[in-house]
Amino acid sequence: MKKRMRRLAILPILLICGFLLPARPALADTNVAMTATPMASYTSPWESVAAINDGIDPPSSNDTVNRRWGTWPNTGSQWAELTWSAAQPLTSAEVYFFDDGGGVRVPASWKLQRWTGSAYADIPGTYPINVNAYNRVTFASAVSTTRLRVVLQSGQASVGLLEVRAWTAGSPGGTGWNPPGNLVTPLNEVWQHQESTYPNLYGFRNYGWDQVMANRGSINYCVRWDSSASVTAAQRDQIHATLARQFKKWMDVMVGHNGWPYSSVPVKVVGWAVRDRAQLQWSDTSVDIYVNDIRENAPQCAEACGRFFNQSGNYPNCPGGASHHYDMSLWLTAGFGGGAGGDWGQRIGSEYYLSNLNADNVHILLHEMGHSFGLDDFYDWTPTGVCCFLMKAGSASSITEFDAWMFRDWWRHLKSRYGV
Ligand SMILES: [Zn+2]
Structure with missing residues (x-):
């Protein structure tokens, strides 16, 4: 459940957060x-x-x-x-x-x-x-x-x-910022905690939000198959479908809310990375296949096609061009317990994933996706008045109303960078 926002060697930009955050936030259009x-x-x-x-x-x-x-x-x-x-x-x-x-x-x-x-x-x-x-x-x-x-x-x-x-104009009764009254205090606590924990919160430009907006409402994935097992075409398609279904749960939180411009955000798996091509039991060319490109002791899709490595959003050296780029990786590791998530994607156990293909909520994946959009962990504190929610690992197995409002709070604070 570890949150890791890894970034390239970008000089940290220090911002005085109070300058960007009026004491009473303006209601958004x-x-x-x-x-x-x-x-x-x-x-x-x-x-x-x-x-x-x-x-x-x-x-x-x-x-x-x-x-x-x-x-x-x-x-x-x-x-x-x-x-x-x-x-x-x-x-x-x-x-x-x-x-x-x-x-x-x-x-x-x-x-x-x-x-x-x-x-x-x-x-x-x-x-x-x-x-x-x-x-x-x-x-x-x-x-x-x-x-x-x-x-x-x-x-x-x-x-x-x-x-x-x-x-x-935004209004408390409209579709803008109107969380339930009992969540106002804990939401403020969470945002202040994030601001104090991440000094570059406002300068960082590779949140899931940045990725979806850069693509005008879609997200591309690479599957890092960090396992010696073989994968059938049917399994490939089920892995994609499960990923899309879970991603949709977060995106559905945003539909019609506070200027969010998309009614759906399609998930496309553009590539698979493996150690040995023979593990992938299909011959069609529906996804790009990357063989034995090893980083962090695991297969990865080409760095030239990865958003993490090309945060300008340009992919001049990606063999298939920008349409073949990937924003995130779904990193599936054999024998891996728990999970990790960040701007680079999500990492969870391959056995866990395959055994949850038909689950309504693949809760570790959902939790790690939350990290990809900036949401924090709650190992050492709990906001006032809320007990159980997805981002507090082990206390909930689906996106709760509090998770949803924490998610929307990220959009509230970042949306101006997209001119929305
Ligand atoms: Zn976590």
Whole structure:
């Protein structure tokens, strides 16, 4: 259960934490678009209006990877809108235009409208038109509405949107920072303890948070098979499925919370590292295979492809390119009891893992994943008023409400580094 945040030889940056932490933390703005239902005036059959609030930040206006909303071949005045079941106090909104340089281009003009209950009314503001960026309109005062309509007047071609973000000011009753009252004191104790224990807490840039955000909402793994046993293709797939199921438990804690931009975070196993290729009983090329690359007396995937070794997020020497990089390792060691976790991944016993493939909660793995996202151990103290939780090893076997709020507290303190 040891937490080890290992890092490269980076000069430690000392920050005065009090400077970054106001005595009363500001309530964070929340993007409520993902809780709305999207509709549009028209959608090309091969496009999807669901694109506009799926939480995926587009890589560019000519996004060829994610789903998009577009109206080709229709032109003129076109709209897409978000509908909520209850009125939202919106303070600003952002749109990301779809522009493929051909049949779909940025509009000649655009505006936002709110639903008054009987009609749509224009929202005054300044409406920028930029490609490859969010275009933000800040409202002079909060706009309370159940519907936000984006009206696009076409210019050179048809129009479209890749994403819409609708922001509300954080409120204690909203989806921002609102832990149960009995957890406020222990959460403050935990955060202060972490700040005093880790002087580089705010300078460190390889938490699981940094990895998921750098990938725009996914995580890649290498399996370090630190065992002499053989692995079948079926076992390989089960190991992946179990990993994804456990990782999802932590990510589900964040869905819809405090500006967290992803509704799901897919887990991809891109590589396997072994001592002997013959141990892996498959011949397909679905994962990269690394043979006898030994570090810490265990097989590893190529360092050129590892985030731990390339914290800039660039992988110029990774044979398969950046898409074959791995953020974390799932290090499975024969005869290993307990576990270890850090920014580099998680290490647990291979027999333990294989015997828990069908377990709902693989609690040692869950605990070590918590470390990968910054969560601490509690060997020598217990926060006020809480007894049993996953990160206090041996006291719980699943993510408790207190674990969930400690996890969210990391996001609360780090999210500004991602511009969220
Ligand atoms: Zn631990």
